[in-house]
Amino acid sequence: MSFARQADITARLLEVSPSWSELLSRREELDTGLIRMVIEGAAQFSENRIAPLAQIADREGCRLVNGRVVAPQGYKEAWHALCDEGWLGLDLPAEAAGQDLPLALHTAAQMLFDCACPAFAMLAGSTRSAVFVLDAFGDEEARSEWLPRLGAGEWSATICISEPDAGSDVGRIRTRADRGPDGRWRISGQKCWISFGDHDVTSRIGHLLLARTGPAELGTRGLSLFLVPDSLPDDSGGYRRSGIAVERIEEKLGLHGSPTCVLNFEQAEAILLGELNRGLPQLFLMIERMRLLTAGQGTATALAALDIAERYACERRQGGAPERAPIPIIEHCDVRRQLTVMACRTQALHAFVLELAAIIDLANFTGNEAEGRDLEALSAWLLPLAKNFGAEIGFETASAAIQILGGAGYTKEWPAERLLRDSRILSIFEGTTGMQALDLLHRRLWKDEGRGLRILADRIRQEAARAADREAANLALDVLSRLEALAEHFSRLRTDRGAAETGADAFLRAAWACVFAWMSLRLVSLLDKPRDETDRYLGAIGRYGLHEAEVEMTAAEKRCQIPADLAAAPWSAPDPWS
Known part of the structure; x- marks a missing residue:
């Protein structure tokens, strides 16, 4: 894939965004040189460090060994490089070892990472989203302990909502949170569909989890939000396993390098975040960021698939006058038509996801209350569209790339079939x-x-x-x-x-x-x-x-x-x- 070309197009789409221009006028520390440097650096990192993981992750997948999940080879090294070079914390606050750059700039970089290996990049998405929830609703002790380590990538985080009998119907959650005589909260129940619910990439995992603290008839109003660490400090200065066990890893169509876990919680110690019985509204701070992330994942899939199809169409020779050498298939009118449809949808989506991220930035960077409310209303209107059509266009473009490649696209020799498998889930999770x-x-x-x-x-x-x-x-x-x-x-x-x-x-x-x-x-x-x-x-x-x-x-x-x-x-x- 041509990561340099993708970086150039990304920078140009930001340049013609009025929202991005308005943000730059308010944040004078940002300049064109810095922006280009970040985007081009993300492209180089994606090409050199993340892209080599894609085929390995798809082939090896994740394994459950002695009750713990083992990630594909190369994940640990790539993760530490990602964090050490500051990519995880681009838009995180300084308290979380972040650089406090705009969300739009992070989104631009993240889409390049997702182009390279979306299964690996998913670990970054849930971890950085959790930072904003903890920053907003965690007490001082939780914030000081978790924010710097999450931002630095030393620890990671998940989002735990779904249960076997409570998927989208969150009001039917049965996992319980009870407060013991010692004043500590403990969680008991089962959660499923947890991306990176367990792994060996980071030394500690924090689960942002919804559990019932009120009676069942209250539905979502009886749910509270907790941080549930997978390990707790012991007397030796290290950590011991908490009351969390991995029941299984799901066998999936795609995203083999992202372990989707079923977790059992048995009196696992937890930290209450925010107000009692206000868990779902508080967790939406993370869900909304995850939906924007999903839009970016779909965009990245479409960009990668389009790149594959364009390159193949220029290289593959077929047809033309029989007395002459075969011509590149891109010279056939119907192939050009197919590529044009793919390109116009993909690049419009690309521009839109960057625009939405810039609008969210503006909403968070204005001293005008009325303007802030307008921008929040606008982003709320646009977010369902970004999430859904990012997912659909990603999958449809991967399918269209297979059509361009013909029989070759149906084989594992080319990554188009993997893009199709990996992207099918995008229109399902996060709503x-x-x-x-x-x-x-x-x-x-x-x-x-x-x-x-x-x-x-x-x-x-x-x-x-x-x-x-x-x-x-x-x-x-x-x-x-x-x-x-x-x-x-x-x-x-x-x-x-x-x-x-x-x-x-x-x-x-x-x-x-x-x-x-x-x-x-x-x-x-x-x-x-x-x-x-x-x-x-x-x-x-x-x-x-x-x-x-x-x-x-x-x-x-x-x-x-x-x-x-x-x-x-x-x-x-x-x-x-x-």
């Missing part, structure tokens, strides 16, 4: 597609009364007004106006919940079509004064992307018109004994 659609409908359109959409519409109209290409601007504005019409339609459906929820997925896709058009318009702006072939490439696929966005909006509109009684047949559970 499925259906959950993202319902979040957009219930919380962002109904509860927030579409505030985020109104702010987004203002931004798109401002960007369109500045655009030199009026045809492109008008296409983007047309897609926006059609989304606004659909939003009004779904607002009126608030009294008909069944019909609204039946169309929620279609509304989610209409909202994405609008973002797709917005980012495509931004890519077109690079044609105003193109500096080189990269600008011309991005601008050209932006033009195509605007038309693709229009097609996707039309499809979403038609799906919104499907009557609820047709879209929801009278399904019933079969009698297993019949």
Whole structure:
């Protein structure tokens, strides 16, 4: 993969982001040279230290040996290099051994790491996200003990929510937290789907865990958030194992280098974080960052798959006049069409994830309370779209790359099939597609009364007004106006919940079509004064992307018109004994 080219495109997409430019005007310590240095350094690190792990991790996977998980060879060394060179702590606070750089810059680097080996990079995602939760809700003792070690990568962290009978339905969690006579909390229960739930890469693991402290009938209101260390200090000055046991590692379709564990907790000592019975709202600080991370993982998959397909199409020779040498398949019109579709979706997504991260940065770096609330509403509207379509476009682009490679793509000789396997989970964990659609409908359109959409519409109209290409601007504005019409339609459906929820997925896709058009318009702006072939490439696929966005909006509109009684047949559970 051409990591240097990806780094160059990333830097250019940041340069044309109004949100990023606004952030730079407020943070004078940041300059173009520093930004380029970080992104190019991340590309070099990804190529030299992380990419060699990908094939090894997929082939070896993780093993359970004497009750402990053993990571693939090379993980420890790569992890220590990642942390020692400061990549883990780019945007972490100084208290956590961090550099306090913008989230957008970290996101740019993280996507390069994910391009190289997403299974390995997942350990960094949960660890750094945990830092922000502990910083916000941990007491002074927990913060002083855990933050520096997490930020330095000496210790790591997980997120423990799901149980065998409580996946997305968090209110049915049964894991208990009880406070003993000594005043200490102890956790008992089982948690599953825990990425890096156990491993030998770091010396200690802290589990951010939801457990029931209130009666079951309270649902999510009876859950509290805890930090549960996998080991505790002993009298010798070292650490002894806590009451946590690994039951098994899941055998998965992909991400073999990321151990997905089932953990049993038996009176494991825990530290209460924040307020009692406020666990889920507090943990959302981590969940939201993990959803942005998932969007970046999908983007990275798409970028890697596109790179493979483009290189193969330039090298593979097939067809042409029989009396002449075969031509590169990129000269075939249909191959060029396929690559253009892949490229316009991938680079629009790439620009969007960077834009969203910059918006989150601005929300956290403003002294204006009203502006902060607007930016939070905007990011809340955009986050379900980034998470879901990052996942979908990552998987679809990996599949499209296999199509370009033909039979070769179906073999392990090329990494396209691994990208497909690794990325299938992205639309499931951190909230499925259906959950993202319902979040957009219930919380962002109904509860927030579409505030985020109104702010987004203002931004798109401002960007369109500045655009030199009026045809492109008008296409983007047309897609926006059609989304606004659909939003009004779904607002009126608030009294008909069944019909609204039946169309929620279609509304989610209409909202994405609008973002797709917005980012495509931004890519077109690079044609105003193109500096080189990269600008011309991005601008050209932006033009195509605007038309693709229009097609996707039309499809979403038609799906919104499907009557609820047709879209929801009278399904019933079969009698297993019949």
